[in-house]
Structures are given as C-alpha cells and as structure tokens.
Amino acid sequence: MSESKNFDIAVVGAGPGGYAAAFLAADLGMSVTLIDPEINPGGVCLYRGCIPSKALLHVASLIEESEQAKNWGIEFSAPKIDLSRLRSWKENVVKKLTGGLGILSKQRKVKYVQGRAAFENSTTLRVKKFDGAEETSTFDRIVLATGSRPAIIPTLKLDTPRMMDSTGALNLEDIPSTLLVVGGGYIGLELGSVYAALGTRVTVVEMLPGLLPGADRDLVLPLHKKLEKLFDSILLNTTVTAVKDEGAGIRATLKAQDGSTQEKVFGRVLVSVGRKPNSEIPGLEKTQVKVGPKGFIQVNKQLQTDDPSISAIGDVVGEPMLAHKAMHEGRTAVEAIAGQKVAFEPNAIPAVVFTDPEVAWCGLTETQAQNENREIKVAKFPWAASGRAITFDRPEGMTKMIIDPHSERVLGLGIVGVGAGDMIAEGVVAIEMAALAKDVALSIHPHPTLSETIMNSAEVFFGTATDIYRPKRG
Amino acid sequence: MIEFKLPELGENIEQGDLVRLMVVPGATVSAGQSVMELETDKAVVEVPSSVSGTVQEIRVKEGDKIKVGQVIFTVDGAEAKSSDQSRAAAAAAPVLVRPVPVPQATPATTPTTLPAASPTPDAAVAPTSGPSEFKLPELGENISQGDLVRLMISPGTKVAEGQPVMELETDKAVVEVPSSVSGVVKEVKVKEGEKIKVGQVIFTLEGGASAPTDAQRPRTTPVEHVSGQHGARLAFQAAIRAEGKTEEQALPPDQPLLAPQVFSMPVQLGKVAGTEQRQPIPAAPSVRRLAREVGVDIYDVKGTGPGGRISEDDVKAHAKSLLQAASAAAQAPPRAGHFAQPQLPDFSKWGKIERVSMRGVRRKTAEHLAESWNTIPHVTQHDRADITELEQLRARFAPKAEEAGGKMTVTAIALKVCSAALKVFPQFNASIDVEKEEIIYKQYIHIGVAADTDRGLLVPVIRDVDKKNIVEIAVELSQLSKKAREKKLTPEEMQGGTFTITNLGGIGGVGFTPIVNFPEVAILGLSRSRMEPEWVQHKGGGKFEPRLILPLSLSYDHRLIDGADAARFLRWIAEAFEQPFLLSVQG
Numbered sequence A: 001m002s003e004s005k006n007f008d009i010a011v012v013g014a015g016p017g018g019y020a021a022a023f024l025a026a027d028l029g030m031s032v033t034l035i036d037p038e039i040n041p042g043g044v045c046l047y048r049g050c051i052p053s054k055a056l057l058h059v060a061s062l063i064e065e066s067e068q069a070k071n072w073g074i075e076f077s078a079p080k081i082d083l084s085r086l087r088s089w090k091e092n093v094v095k096k097l098t099g100g101l102g103i104l105s106k107q108r109k110v111k112y113v114q115g116r117a118a119f120e121n122s123t124t125l126r127v128k129k130f131d132g133a134e135e136t137s138t139f140d141r142i143v144l145a146t147g148s149r150p151a152i153i154p155t156l157k158l159d160t161p162r163m164m165d166s167t168g169a170l171n172l173e174d175i176p177s178t179l180l181v182v183g184g185g186y187i188g189l190e191l192g193s194v195y196a197a198l199g200t201r202v203t204v205v206e207m208l209p210g211l212l213p214g215a216d217r218d219l220v221l222p223l224h225k226k227l228e229k230l231f232d233s234i235l236l237n238t239t240v241t242a243v244k245d246e247g248a249g250i251r252a253t254l255k256a257q258d259g260s261t262q263e264k265v266f267g268r269v270l271v272s273v274g275r276k277p278n279s280e281i282p283g284l285e286k287t288q289v290k291v292g293p294k295g296f297i298q299v300n301k302q303l304q305t306d307d308p309s310i311s312a313i314g315d316v317v318g319e320p321m322l323a324h325k326a327m328h329e330g331r332t333a334v335e336a337i338a339g340q341k342v343a344f345e346p347n348a349i350p351a352v353v354f355t356d357p358e359v360a361w362c363g364l365t366e367t368q369a370q371n372e373n374r375e376i377k378v379a380k381f382p383w384a385a386s387g388r389a390i391t392f393d394r395p396e397g398m399t400k401m402i403i404d405p406h407s408e409r410v411l412g413l414g415i416v417g418v419g420a421g422d423m424i425a426e427g428v429v430a431i432e433m434a435a436l437a438k439d440v441a442l443s444i445h446p447h448p449t450l451s452e453t454i455m456n457s458a459e460v461f462f463g464t465a466t467d468i469y470r471p472k473r474g
Numbered sequence B: 001m002i003e004f005k006l007p008e009l010g011e012n013i014e015q016g017d018l019v020r021l022m023v024v025p026g027a028t029v030s031a032g033q034s035v036m037e038l039e040t041d042k043a044v045v046e047v048p049s050s051v052s053g054t055v056q057e058i059r060v061k062e063g064d065k066i067k068v069g070q071v072i073f074t075v076d077g078a079e080a081k082s083s084d085q086s087r088a089a090a091a092a093a094p095v096l097v098r099p100v101p102v103p104q105a106t107p108a109t110t111p112t113t114l115p116a117a118s119p120t121p122d123a124a125v126a127p128t129s130g131p132s133e134f135k136l137p138e139l140g141e142n143i144s145q146g147d148l149v150r151l152m153i154s155p156g157t158k159v160a161e162g163q164p165v166m167e168l169e170t171d172k173a174v175v176e177v178p179s180s181v182s183g184v185v186k187e188v189k190v191k192e193g194e195k196i197k198v199g200q201v202i203f204t205l206e207g208g209a210s211a212p213t214d215a216q217r218p219r220t221t222p223v224e225h226v227s228g229q230h231g232a233r234l235a236f237q238a239a240i241r242a243e244g245k246t247e248e249q250a251l252p253p254d255q256p257l258l259a260p261q262v263f264s265m266p267v268q269l270g271k272v273a274g275t276e277q278r279q280p281i282p283a284a285p286s287v288r289r290l291a292r293e294v295g296v297d298i299y300d301v302k303g304t305g306p307g308g309r310i311s312e313d314d315v316k317a318h319a320k321s322l323l324q325a326a327s328a329a330a331q332a333p334p335r336a337g338h339f340a341q342p343q344l345p346d347f348s349k350w351g352k353i354e355r356v357s358m359r360g361v362r363r364k365t366a367e368h369l370a371e372s373w374n375t376i377p378h379v380t381q382h383d384r385a386d387i388t389e390l391e392q393l394r395a396r397f398a399p400k401a402e403e404a405g406g407k408m409t410v411t412a413i414a415l416k417v418c419s420a421a422l423k424v425f426p427q428f429n430a431s432i433d434v435e436k437e438e439i440i441y442k443q444y445i446h447i448g449v450a451a452d453t454d455r456g457l458l459v460p461v462i463r464d465v466d467k468k469n470i471v472e473i474a475v476e477l478s479q480l481s482k483k484a485r486e487k488k489l490t491p492e493e494m495q496g497g498t499f500t501i502t503n504l505g506g507i508g509g510v511g512f513t514p515i516v517n518f519p520e521v522a523i524l525g526l527s528r529s530r531m532e533p534e535w536v537q538h539k540g541g542g543k544f545e546p547r548l549i550l551p552l553s554l555s556y557d558h559r560l561i562d563g564a565d566a567a568r569f570l571r572w573i574a575e576a577f578e579q580p581f582l583l584s585v586q587g
C-alpha cells in the first residue's frame, strides 16, 4: 500500500467511470491525471446521456400529468413551448453538474487535461491537447474509461441533421411533426417519449417481437400500453431497410416480418440501435491490451487488462453499459491498483428505464430464470391494490419479487410504475444482503407509499398480503 | 363435468384480455390456484380457480377477450362429457399439450423469441459457380476508403454471405463489413492497418464460390425500390444485420446462433465483464470483501444464517480452519499428515463395530502427537536410578507437603531433578526454529506433566520449577492434577512448557518410548520402580543388595541433541535421584 500511494496514475476518459476512478485515486493519495476532450469531466452520461435525457423526461412527465389532470377536474390550457429556453435549461443542468465535477477535480488536485490520449507504449501516453499542443508523459498505471458511442447502421446514414443519433436528439433543434425511432430499447423509448410529449407524432420500429428486449414481458406490458397511446405507432418485428433524404423529410422503408414493406416520410429519424465500445484507442496495439470479439476490452475481476499496467472500466469493458456500473468498476479498479484485495462482483446491478411508467429491475429476472431452467417463485403485487398508486391515479404498476423456493431468498425484483427507478434500490440492497422474503415482509414500510408494494410482494409470497386476497399457491 | 367460469373481477369489470394461461389439458388444478392472467383496463390480474380436478378441455386461448361468466375450462367430473378431440389430446400427452396460441392480440404479450434462422446449413456452401473473390463494396455516400481495423478471417475460414469479415474505420465511423460471397477463404489480400479502397480485393475463395442459393435469396436480395448499385445494396442489407439488428442472421449457418443483441440493459451478471457464471452467493458485500482480504473463496464458506446467509463469523471460522489445516499440512509430510491416511477397510465385514466421534481432546492429542512424530526424529535413551535413599527423603518431606495441601510423589521430585538438569544442559530446554535456522534457548523452566484423565491425555505446566522448592512443587502439582480431573484446566495452564515428564509408574511397566511434546525437544518417562538385586561394591569385595530402582526413559529430538549428550543428561538425572542430598541442598 505504501508504495502504491506514490503511484502516478492516468485515467483516460472522464465519464462516470473515469471521474469516479480518478477521484478515488486522488483520495488514496496517488497523483492523478484525468484526460478527456470535454472542458470538464462528465463524459457521455452528463453531456449527452443520462442527465440531459432525464431533464427532458421531467418536462415530458409534467406535460403528460397536466393533461391527465383533466380527469381530476383541473384543466390547463395547452402548453406553450419555448424551445430555446427549454434547451438552455437542459444545458444549464449539464453545466451545473459538469462544472461541479471540474471544481471537485481541482479540490482533489487531479490534473485535468483537455485532450485526446494515444498510447506510445504500455505506460506512456501522448495527449493531443485541445489547444493543439502535444504532451507525452509516463505513468505507473493507466485506467481506460473511454466509454461508448452510438452504433451506426451504414444503410441508415444520411448526411442531414434530420438523421439523428441520441446526441442529436438531445440537442432538440426543433420539434419535428413526425419522428421515426429506430430501435425500441431504453434510449429510443425515453427520447421518443420526450418528443411525443412535446407534440411530435412518434413511430417506433423494433426488429424483435417486443419493446425493451431482455426485460420481463409482464413488466414491459403496462409501459407498452401507455406508449401505444402516446406514440403514433409501435411496429414490432419490423426493420428499417432504407432511408432517403427528400429535403423536406426522410423517406424510410419499413419491412415487416412477413416481408411486406411500406414507405413513410418522417420529419426526423432517431437511430437508437445500441452502443459500441470505444476500444479503438490510438496506439493500443503497442500495449498488451486485448479486445474481445464484440469490441470490448478484456478485463479480469480486478478490471485489469492483459497488460499489467493498464486497467479498463465502464462501457468499454462490457454490458451492461450503465453509468452506475461504470462508477463501481472505476472505484474497484483503483482499489485493486492500490493493492487492496477487491473484485467487481455485484450480486445485482439495477437497470432503469426512465419512461412513464418507469421500468426497473435487478438481480435475477423471470426470463433469465426460464432460460437457465432455474426453479423460482414469483410473487406479484399489482398496484391496483396500492393506496398510494390510487391517490395519483396510476394503478397500472406492478411489483414482483423473484424468490428462491428453497431458501426463500430474494433473487430478483422487478417494478413497473411511477418511481420504479428510485424504488429498485431496495431490491438491490435486499439481494446484496441475501435477505429472505421474510426479512422484507417483516420490515415496516411507510404508508402510504409505493415502497410498500415491495413489502407487499413479499407478503404475497406467503399468501398473507393485507391488501389483496390471494391464498398461497400449491 | 364441472365448468370453471370467469368469476366477477370487481366493480365495473366485465371482461379482460387473456394474457397468459397457466393450465393445460390434463393438469390438476385445485381451488385457489392461479390459472390465468387477465388484463383488464385497470390492471393485469391473476385469476384463481374456484374448482378442483383434472383439466379436461380449455375453451379459451391466449389473446382472447373473455367475459365474466364465460367458460374457461372444464374439469373431470363423474359424468365428464368431453369431446373426442380433447380426450385424444389428453391421452397422447397429458401434460405437454398446450392450447395452440393464436397470433398475438397485443404485440407486447409476444414472448421474446428469436426470429427463426432461415438458411439451411448446407445450402450456404453448395458449390455452384459464383464470384471467386470479395471486393470492398460501396459503404455509403462519399465514402471511398477506410482503414482496416480488424480482420475477422484468415485463409481456411469458411465464410457465408452476410457474415462480418472485417472492421473498417472510415472518417465517419467504424463499420463492420459483411461478406457478399460464401465459401472457404483462400488468400487474404489485405492487412490490418492498411487503407482500403472501394472495389479493392479483400480475399479470394477456394475453387470458386457459391452464389446465394434460393434459400438465402430472400435475405440478400435487395429491396426492389431502393436505388443504387447491386453490391452496395447487398452490403447495406447485410450490414444492417452485421451492425446489430439481426446479427444472428448474418452469422454463418454452421455457427451456433447467438442471442439477438439486446441493446436495452441486459443485466445478466454472468455476462458482465470479468464475472464468472456463478450464482450470487448469499453474503453481504462487506462479508464478500472480508473473504477476499483473508484469502477465502466465499463459495467454500458454509453460511449459518437464515437461508444459508454467510456472516463475518462464518468467514473467520472458515479461514481459521483453513489455517489450521495448512499448518498441519506444512509440518507433516503428506503421507502421515493430519489424519490423511489410506482408505480404511470395511471393518463391519468382520463383525459388529461402533463408530464414536473423535472430537475434543482425543483429536487434539492425535493431531499433536502425529505432528510431533512426523517432525521430530526420535531417539529414546534408557537408564535406571537407584532411589533407595530418595525414599527416605520423600518420607521426610511427605508430612510437610501434606500440611501444605500437596502430595510428595516421585513425579514432584522428578520435577525438581529435571529443573536442575535443564539448567546444566540448556539444549534440552530449547526449541528449533527451522525456518530461521536458529535454536531458541529458553531462560525459564516450565515443565509439563502428562496427566491421565477420563477425557484423555492432558499436560498441565508448572512454571518456573527451578525457582520453587519441592514442597511448593508438590502442592502445585496436586492442584493441577485435581483441576485436570475436574476439567477445569484453562488452555493457558497447558501452554508454554519447555520440557515434559510422563510417569506411568503407577500402572506398571519396565520402560517405554515417550513421544516428545513438540515444540519441546525432550521428554522424560518414568516407569514402575521396584526392588532389584543390585551389585554393591564394598572395600573387601561386593554383594547383591536389594535396592529400589526407578527406570528412566528419555526421548529426545535428535536434530538438536546428540546421543552422547542425551546419555550424559539422563545419567545426570539418575545420579541426582541417587543423591537426593544434592537436591535438598538446592531446594
């Protein structure tokens, strides 16, 4: 430990993984250089990912709810949208957070270099700085946190601002009358929801038979129903085979599973078909770092690459490509570098889709259990029986717990409904602590809150939920 | 025949969509068991059965709209009246037959199944005439070249049309380029790092190649109304798949299908970088970290908490047992170490046996003695001491000792004798540090006395024997022996010995070979003293005289102690017994 304290460490990329790693390294007493092209730390998550999208989704839910208020006897006139103010509000949110990270870097004496890094060898980086100057420095350890970028489908490449990836969509240049969202994953649905709330007629095209592939169907169903109302149409089992710039719009050819095709013109197209790891770091071939078949940098549980002086974290090392996973990996990697005996070995990584309703899950899913032929019990609590959900008129939600029938341990939690993303954390703690369904059922939850539905789902497992009548099965 | 009808679901709910059926013909249902999931305009609800029996016929299908009161299924009754069809189905496969699902009413209820793989394996490589080389197709508007980042083929690779063969970095993006030909790669004409132009030959195929067969054509035939060159269209088509959306279709048919790329967070831990596919362990993160710190594989630890939860104490206990096993293994050669022994025969073949747990003192003793025996090269030296005079001394001290609450025994006297001997021969009051290659001489004399108790062998230690007189020793020895019998000895009272005495004289015997009490280096055994005819030298000759003789057996660690020294040491002790006078002077 004492010698690793004097380590000179470089972190390439200042996204959530990178800055979490850099800050911890500084806290442990290492001298830290953090390199990123942006003026402040933040990476994709803060500049063009989690944060701006959530700011816009907040606005979207406000618009939606004010419309729903009609049912409760409150009527607002149609919202007037001042796009430039909305945009600058969103930008201010980003600035506030990234600026804050900049200050935190300074306070920790992290040397922040605005530029792009390339490898000279395993321990030497050449940084092309923002001002054009180049700087070559040698480090004891290098952490790669270069993140990911939107995947591109060559057929769906057109040189027009009408053709957008998530970054373009977040720029919110205008509110197009129609938008085609290619890909029904979480990014497409979140951004599609924003545009729909602002008045755009949105069409979502998904190649697979359901939205949010990978998530349990019963969690997706209430969202799907809601989106069917919010969007113009949701086309499943459909691919976009061609796009053509027609000046006033983009003509897209949509091909259904039966082979039939249709053409439609859209004001804008958002391609959200996934993300690719940024593992093509210049000079990486001069190191022993290995890149796997899907482009992810290969690491062990200590986040060390095949090169003894290089670690890698975040989106660039693999799924799930999520900010909180990147941060945890960043901290683990630095602890390992500091000589601590640690490993990245979570029992649950939460996933949240910030649509309305939100969908969130952690640990084992029912789908995964089926695929692996694992014996489980599923206890579901429908929000129609939740007092809290009724008070704001959103009873479509559902909380379900996946339980090991033998040990009665909580293996997974899934929630669909308002606020699911905040509530899923309880599931993560339960799973990480190896809580039994009984433990959750016996923990008093505040009333009336949605969090009660987690306790209730555990009670359903025992056939003793207060608010619904469902005797224990079998 | 009893019918199960959709019961009332609640206020104002008259119907719902059948999302999931949980029963099949032939299944046994009992009242209260959930049999289907129904989506009403309020929520998805599970509907419990109100009947019990064996399901005969199911009258609804997933996707159906179902009204309250509608018959869902029938169950076996006394006068069950089922149609031929369902009886046949039930007979053929009572459990497996599922009602044929109708095409999904709502898309969202469709399970995430993989699109069926269309091509037939052999068709892809059917040798028909076709292009014998693969050239870089057009990649898109204004893109005429790119840097070859990664080659995914080499000579001999079997490629199929649509399979990604390389990654090309253009000034816009990195794209995967799919092959537009099928066959076996003969020669690769490009290298990673090169700049490659549209139209440039990438690789050639062995003996011509196969053109897309009919089976494949639908996948690769360009969509009619897209304008552009044929090659570009082909590339685009395949690139969609290669780039992600239908990646599995783009893979060669003879490779196992990959799951469709799931872009929305597939939080399957087995797939997370660096994590192996082990089930999550029931231990809190802090406990898992502790396990790492102490070098324990948490998966080896048995959890004692509810549901097998592993606590910090479980980890510590496991680590401790590992350490003990390791140290025993390190000190003993594997052959005889720590109870490792050849497979036992089945003793019960030859008669009745009883198995008794070997826990506690017995196991400790076994382990410890095996350790001593395996570590120490033992030699035992025998001698005899004439204690005729000593008996007088003993008689003299006996009342004193009794007064003080002790018993003047041969052992008590032996303790005094040995403490004196150990001062003269310090190498018998030592230990060997093999690792450091050092001899540790102890500047104190603490002597253990083996005590035979009903729990087994215990060795309480009397401290600073050299600083105590015989009466004090006798008293202390009596107290410790009593404690040993009453199971009141503390572990501390059995630690720190530098030498051990074991006296079997009370039982009998003429000599034995005691085992050194590791890490000590010597042990003195006393056997039964008896009257023996001893040749006594006089001035004018000699004669046999009856003398009381005590047999002495000294085992020692031959690594540290030479035979001659042992003989001298034991002689010294024997003489000390013979001249108690000396002792009385000293103590």
Ligand SMILES: Cc1cc2nc3c(=O)[nH]c(=O)nc-3n(C[C@H](O)[C@H](O)[C@H](O)COP(=O)(O)OP(=O)(O)OC[C@H]3O[C@@H](n4cnc5c(N)ncnc54)[C@H](O)[C@@H]3O)c2cc1C
Pocket (backbone or CB within 6 Å): A012, A013, A014, A015, A016, A017, A018, A035, A036, A037, A038, A042, A043, A044, A045, A046, A048, A049, A050, A051, A053, A115, A116, A117, A118, A145, A146, A147, A148, A166, A187, A278, A281, A282, A313, A314, A315, A316, A321, A322, A323, A324, A325, A326, A354
């Ligand atoms: C629209 C959108 C919404 C999202 N919403 C969420 C959400 O709600 N929750 C969530 O958990 N995740 C969300 N994500 C994903 C999240 O943004 C990523 O998982 C996260 O940013 C990954 O962090 P990272 O540290 O690995 O890398 P990134 O955040 O990708 O940062 C990598 C940084 O490295 C820099 N870099 C790359 N190469 C070099 C080089 N050679 N030299 C110097 N710098 C380099 C990049 O420019 C970038 O700034 C969202 C993503 C998008 C696009």
